[in-house]
Structure formats: C-alpha cells, structure tokens
Amino acid sequence: MSQFISLLKTILNVNFGISALRYRFTKEKSRLWEPVLIGLSIILGGGSVISLYTWFLQGVYKGGQILNSPELVLILALLACQLMVFIFGIFYVISAFYFSNDMDILVPLPLKPYHILASKFLIIVINEYLVTWPMLLPAIIIYGIGMRPGIAYWFKSFFILLFAPGIPLVVVSTFVLILMRVVSIRKSKDLMVVIGSLLGLLLGLTVNYFVQKVPEDNPQQFIQDLIVSRADVIQSIGQRFPPSLWATYGLARQGSEGWMYFTLYCLISLVLFVFLLWLGNLIFYRGLLAEQEVTRRRKRLSTEKINTEVEKASTPVKALFWKEWKLFLRTPVYAMNGLAGMIMVPFLMLMPFIAQEGKIKALLMQARQPNFLMWTTLSGAGLVLFTSSINIVACTSISREGQTFWISKVIPVPAKQQVTAKLLHSMAISCLGILVTTTVLGIVLRLSLLRLFIIFTLCLLGNLLLNALNLLIDLLRPKLEWNDPQEAVKQNLNGLFSILFTFAALAVFAVLTVLLVKAGISEWIIYAVLGLVMGLLTIPSTAALYALAETQYKKIEV
Amino acid sequence: MLKINNLSKSYNRGAIKAVDHLNLHVKPGEIFGFLGPNGAGKTTTIKMIVGLLNPDEGSIIVNGYDNQKNPIEAKRSIGYVPDTPTVYDRLTGIEYLNFMADVYQVPPNQRKERINYFLEMFDLTDAAEDLIKSYSHGMKQKIALAGALLHNPALWIMDEPMVGLDPKSSHLLKELMRQHCQNGNTVFFSTHILEVAERLCDRIGIIHRGKLIAVGTLDELRGGEQAETLENIFLELTEQ
Incomplete structure (x- = not known):
C-alpha cells in the first residue's frame, strides 16, 4: 500500500506540476504573473460559460417542476456529465494508459500492474473533476435551493460529486483494456487526435445549432417548453444508463429509499473499480508491451529513387518553409489547432441559415x-x-x-531568413483562412468580386501585421521545453497573448473606421486609408521582428 | 582549425563555473579527444563552439572565423552531432538529409553522391522513406551523423558519438573519423570511452571543473612512463 501511495504522490506531483510550481513560487518569482494570468483567464472564460449553463439549467428545473419531476435537472446534468466523460474518456484513457511518457520508467519498477493502473485512473478522475464539477454543481445547487431537501442531500451530493466520473470511466477503461489486447493503435495515435478534435468540433457545432434555435424573446420559456415536451426522452436515455438515475434518486428521494439508491450508486462504483483493477492486473501489461513494438515499412530505396528525391535543391528559406509545412501538417495537434478555426467558422456562419431561415433572410436583404x-x-x-x-x-x-531548436541554432542560415520562412508559413495558412471565409461570405452575401477583392486585400495586410506581431511574441518568449506537442500549442501562454493582440488590433481598426465614416469620408477612401494604415503598421512590426531575430536567436540557449 | 581563447561560462549568476578560462588549439587534420568526468564542462564547451550557448568571456575561432563575429561562416565550417540525436521526427530520413543539404547549400551532384554514400554506409537505405520517429536510438544517431557530414565540414564536432551505436556502426564511425581527417579536415569529440580515445585520437585534452588540466598526445600525457594507461592518467589527474 505504501508503494502505491508513494507512486500516486509522485504521479500527482508530475501531472499537476506541483514541484515545478513550488520552484516557480520560490525561485522564479519574476514569472509568477503567468499562472496568475492563466487562472484569471480560466475564471473569466469559464465563468461566462458556467453562468450561461446555469441559466439553461434553471429553465430545465422550471420545466421539470411543471411536470412535477423537478429532479429532471439532476438527471440531465448527471447524464450529460457522464456521457461527456464516457465519450472523451476513451481518448483520455488510451493516452494515459498507453501513450504517456512515464510508462517506460514505471513498467520496469517492482510494482503490480494494478498499482500503475489505479494511479493513472485516479489522475484521470481528478482531471475529470475539472469538467464534471462545473457541470454538476449548478444543477445540485439549483435543486438544493429550490426543493430544500435537507442536510442529507448536501452530504450525499458531496459523494456523488466525488464518484461522478467513476462508472463511465471504469466502463471506458475496461473497453480500452480489452481493445488494446486485440488491436494495436500505436500507428493510429495521430488519427485519434484528429477524431478527438473532430468530436470536439461536432460538439461545438451542436451547441451552436441549439443556441441558434433558441428564440430571442423569452428564451427560458423555450427551454421550459422543450423540457416539458421532451422529458420522456431524457427519462428513457437515463434508463439506458441507470447510474445517472440511481444518483438522481439517491439525491432526490427522501428517507431510506434515497439512501438505498445512494448506497447502490457508491457501491457499484467501488465494485466496478475493483473489477477494473483485477482485469488490469491480468491484461494491462500485455497490451502495453504489445504497443511498444514498432512496425516500419522498410522498403528499400533504389539509387534512382534517392536521386530523384534529392535532385530538387532549394534555397535555405524555401527548405525551411517546406519543413515548417511538413511538420505542421504531420503533427495532428498542430494541424487541428491551426486549421480548426478556419474550418469551423464558415460552418458557424452557415448555421443560422439552417437553424432559422426567416429572420436571417431579412437581415441578408x-x-x-x-x-x-x-x-x-x-x-x-x-x-x-x-x-x-x-x-x-x-x-x-x-x-x-x-x-529540435538546436538545429536552427547550428545551421548556417541567418535568423532573419529563418524567421522569414516562419512568417511565410503563417501567411500561407492565413491566406487559406482568408480564402475559405471570403468565399463563404461571397456566396452568402452575394458580394461583387471587387468587394471580395477589397476584403481579401485588407485581410492579407492585417494578417501580415498580426502574424509579424505574433511571431515577435514567440520570439521573445518561446516555450521550448515540452514533451508532448500538445504542450507547445495548448499550454503556451503566447496563444493567449496572440488573441489579446488580435482583439486590440480589431478594436483599433473598428474605431478608426467609425471615425472615418463619421468624418464623412467616402467609402473607397476609407478602404484605402485602412489598407494604408495596416500596411504602414506592418513596416515597424516586421522591422522589429527582423531587428530582434538575430539577437533573440543568439540569446536563446539550448 | 579551432582556437579557444580564455573561454568562460558560468550558470546561476556566476555561482557555478562550468568552463573556466579555457585555452585550446586544435590543429587541422587531427582527431582531438575531449575527456573529463561528468559535469566537467565538456558539453558546455562544445555547445559554445557550435553556437548553442553564449560564452561569458573569451573567443572561439573556427576555420579562421570568430564564431561570435562571423557566426554564419563559422557554422558553415562545422558539422555537429549532439549527444542526444533529437531531429525532426516527423520528417522521413531522406527529407531530413535533403533539408540539411539545402540549408548547408550542398550542390545537387555532391548531395546525390553523399546522401547515397551515407545511407548505404549506415545501413539506412531501407529506412530512408520512413518517418524518423519510427527509428531506433541508434538509427537516429546515424541519421544525425549523416546530416552533419553532408557538407563535408572542415570541423566535425561530436558530443559522446559512440553512445547508442552498435559495434558495427561504432567501427564505421571511427573509420569515418580517420577518413575525414585524412581529407584534411578536423575531428573534435567528447567521450567517456577511454579505449576509443587512446586508440583513435592524435591528441587528447582533459577538462576538470571547467579547466583544461592536461593536453597533448598520449605519449606526452604519459610523461615518459610507457606503462601508464590513459585510464590511470585520467584517474590521477581528475582525482587530485
């Protein structure tokens, strides 16, 4: 047991970067503002989503009251939360059990497979709390305040919150353990990232579709009506995943019946967890070790083939540019994060047409x-x-x-040229985005080619400015220490700075436009002035980028 | 070929002196072995020569170019292989070599010949079209070696090059080092394997606590006592 506790403590420490944080708080005080800024952004961003969600749940609660089943709000929240854990848990479990970097260190240690499995499982559970608690707490509070069910309700709620991700995660883990005994998915790791991201996109689009459907006048009434008319659907889904119902009844029913359901829910969670450990002890290592075996194509290249491959000599900038493209497209997390917005936005633009035709038509006219x-x-x-x-x-x-930054440091290519290749690559992707969205805009708004050309040119100039500034941010504070490519893009504060820069730039251009219009300047001159300002601003920003490139490349030590 | 003058580098605001006023002169055409215990300053020195770290003071002249004042010319003269071969793992082997040939501006005819030569030599022809991420540690080491040699560098620098190589590749590498020097180039490498240094190097430098404590041919280091092995010399010098 002490072995397990020590393992769990270490894994918790690594997973949540506790030692790293402690180091930062004691040694690197100058960088203390970073976690504070991240915390603030999460509170601001998460807060707005949670308040919208709470507002939605209030509608559900009122609908449930009309039907005389106020616990509907609990069923819905528990169901949604467990479904979420279930769907996204597959990717989480596979990556934690089979793809994490520390497995190479943990497997040779004299630990039982279930020790490792249990510690990894608990880490996932704790991580899932970040999602499940914001989903469940508002429902529990709404019901608790509305129905005043007494102290036992709050006591039981605490345990329901603790156990919430348990059952779906055990089911998913069992499925994954068996799956990994049968098939090898190491080769499809990249594909999994793509599928996961697409699922995320799909969820985003579905939520957006639903939001579009909500009428502007008295939206909560709409949710109430929807709940009243669809309560049977929620109930029947709940019956197919009974743990949600047990948890709900455990909370909502009074007296011994409530306690019985509550005990049933907690007991089943624990029994399933023990079952998972037993199964893991039998088959976890076999699947894990099978995954370590790497297969390769191993096709012998003929001299002729090599010669044709190496014939195309390029300039250093061209070579760097294509290297950027290849690495970007072949690393799914980069490609998905870089391109997802561009794919999603045109769809989001088309969404109102699908969801509500009438009003949009008038607006379009x-x-x-x-x-x-x-x-x-x-x-x-x-x-x-x-x-x-x-x-x-x-x-x-x-x-x-x-x-791999050492390569950039040792090759005989001036930093200016290296930065040029990166700027060109960013611009190529921006161009792709401009083209896609402008095309959709052209179709939807039926704008003339001239106007589309103006939009294209203004955006091209604007993107040059913003990409130069964003590159400058990364040049000044690159995050080069990471183990997984996800960390380079998703846990990088530069992304947040980039968004702030973009908003600031958009605000400046919007204010400038309004001022120009108010001054009574003609339409075509406004476009020209905007283009000119963007172009002029690009000069100092790219100049700063190039001026700092050499010194920063030299300064970054690896 | 390589002149290091009064080179110093410290960490933690001067608290740890990794390299302390180091002076070294490596002549053209020689294989120079750079030895020292763990944490002696070998990797720090190498990283400063290739431009990965900035010296606090001192200068490094590579092939006549000061690597602080003319970094691009100095870099063009160097082929560097780090101790851990972290290369672009989502490029194929052939793409990586082609990329290195492009950035070092190797002419098309020469690159064809040399890429074929190294792929064949390191037994990588079969894997050339696979992504580097599917390579073993040794294969990654070999592709990094090939990438560093495509432009036939005047100064070939390696940090612990034998680690991770199988006996055949290790033998090949030693042959390649000799061959490279016979063509008038210079090899500078760090190692822990004293037998390799003993048999291969024209001259040896021993660094300890950031200072160069001995430099010369094996005979010079022995100081006339023929029975002394390099291991004994190394232990005597570094345990003082």
Missing part, C-alpha cells in the same frame, strides 16, 4: 442593399480578419521546434 454595402464589406473584412488570424501558427512558430 438589408446587407445587400446598396446603401448598406459599405458596412457589409467592412464587417465582412473584420470577420474574415478575425477568423483568419485566430490560430496558433505564428505565435507558437518557434515554440513548436522544442528540443
């Missing part, structure tokens, strides 16, 4: 009116600029090199 075309073009340009520049490409350009 107005947008196409000749006296409104200037605003349509300008807002279109703003939208395209926003969607094409919100990506992680430029602001993680150097960070993504990670431990």
